[in-house]
Amino acid sequence: MITVTDLRKVYRQGKREIVALDGVSLSVPQGSVHGIIGHSGAGKSTLVRCLTLLDRPTSGSVDINGTVLSAVKDSEVRAARRRIGMVFQHGNLLDSRTAAGNVAHPLELAGTPKETIRERGRELLRLVGLEGFENAYPSQLSGGQRQRVGIARALAADPDVLLCDEPTSALDPATTDEILDLIRDLTDRLGLTVVVITHEMHVVKRICDSVSLLEKGRIVEHGPLTDVAARLDSRLAKALLPLPPAEPVLGAGGGDVVDILMTGASAQEPVLTGVARRFDIDLNVLAGSVETIGGTQFGHLRVQLSPGADTAAVLDYLRGQGVTAKAIDPAEAAEAGEGEL
Numbered sequence: 001m002i003t004v005t006d007l008r009k010v011y012r013q014g015k016r017e018i019v020a021l022d023g024v025s026l027s028v029p030q031g032s033v034h035g036i037i038g039h040s041g042a043g044k045s046t047l048v049r050c051l052t053l054l055d056r057p058t059s060g061s062v063d064i065n066g067t068v069l070s071a072v073k074d075s076e077v078r079a080a081r082r083r084i085g086m087v088f089q090h091g092n093l094l095d096s097r098t099a100a101g102n103v104a105h106p107l108e109l110a111g112t113p114k115e116t117i118r119e120r121g122r123e124l125l126r127l128v129g130l131e132g133f134e135n136a137y138p139s140q141l142s143g144g145q146r147q148r149v150g151i152a153r154a155l156a157a158d159p160d161v162l163l164c165d166e167p168t169s170a171l172d173p174a175t176t177d178e179i180l181d182l183i184r185d186l187t188d189r190l191g192l193t194v195v196v197i198t199h200e201m202h203v204v205k206r207i208c209d210s211v212s213l214l215e216k217g218r219i220v221e222h223g224p225l226t227d228v229a230a231r232l233d234s235r236l237a238k239a240l241l242p243l244p245p246a247e248p249v250l251g252a253g254g255g256d257v258v259d260i261l262m263t264g265a266s267a268q269e270p271v272l273t274g275v276a277r278r279f280d281i282d283l284n285v286l287a288g289s290v291e292t293i294g295g296t297q298f299g300h301l302r303v304q305l306s307p308g309a310d311t312a313a314v315l316d317y318l319r320g321q322g323v324t325a326k327a328i329d330p331a332e333a334a335e336a337g338e339g340e341l
């Protein structure tokens, strides 16, 4: 379990103060993956540095399984840091060492006996699917294999928490998915608590249980993935369930445009037919997407009602069927560009 409470980090540049983190709080239960997504400059790197004690927060606390990291003395920082395994963007391997040598590095620093290091190295490389690659140098490995070594090294000291900083942004799409699936699998098998820092929604969709949107040092939206996806208005939902641009009929010839989000059981129901029959109107489907997020099926539809339809009554009916629905401005429906934060 990792609990971050009211974390603040202020940098000083001469007389100027730069607030990089402005009261960040989050809680990640053991065995789950939390994504922190944000644009460049949002404060992601600062958060990583504060979580790993590479930087001291100005105020606030980081608690890992009951140990308050931000309160440990400088002399104990190294031991405290071992409770967090770090996975970096490019693997960050030592080129002069073999795969086994890289995995061994943190164990050597911790004074682990040689024989244990050798055994543990072999075991960890097997765990990440690199059995037989013990003696390969980073230059002889693919990007995905290097990242697997990076993950094995992060797990060497048996950490409670795995902190992955843009773990796949240097990889192609297929390798990205392999690495993400490996992180998810290890989380489930080893009961890790994982925080993934990313700027890619795909990473969040594929492996996260919960997500926080970081912006200008603040968490502006957060929650379990299935909850945020169900909030039609939220930016995270729009990025999770993007719709292609639609072309509604504008002016008097076109009726109101309605966004409908169906989840779980309601995604299987013939909701649109129900509306058409009950109100004796036509519904023109402008755009739609169906996605499985966090194991739940979501159907996101944008429809245009016939001119003169009673939109308020249609919305009431839809909500009564357990469906999230809201009217949107037809001009807004015609805009492209959903899918990005």
Ligand SMILES: Nc1ncnc2c1ncn2[C@@H]1O[C@H](COP(=O)(O)OP(=O)(O)OP(=O)(O)O)[C@@H](O)[C@H]1O
Pocket (backbone or CB within 6 Å): 011, 012, 013, 018, 019, 020, 038, 039, 040, 041, 042, 043, 044, 045, 046, 047
């Ligand atoms: N050592 C520092 N001194 C002064 N300002 C800093 C320092 N480190 C970061 N900042 C500022 O804090 C803010 C957050 O930066 P940070 O690097 O954490 O963002 P980020 O989300 O990681 O961005 P990126 O994805 O580009 O790395 C920025 O305004 C940045 O200029």
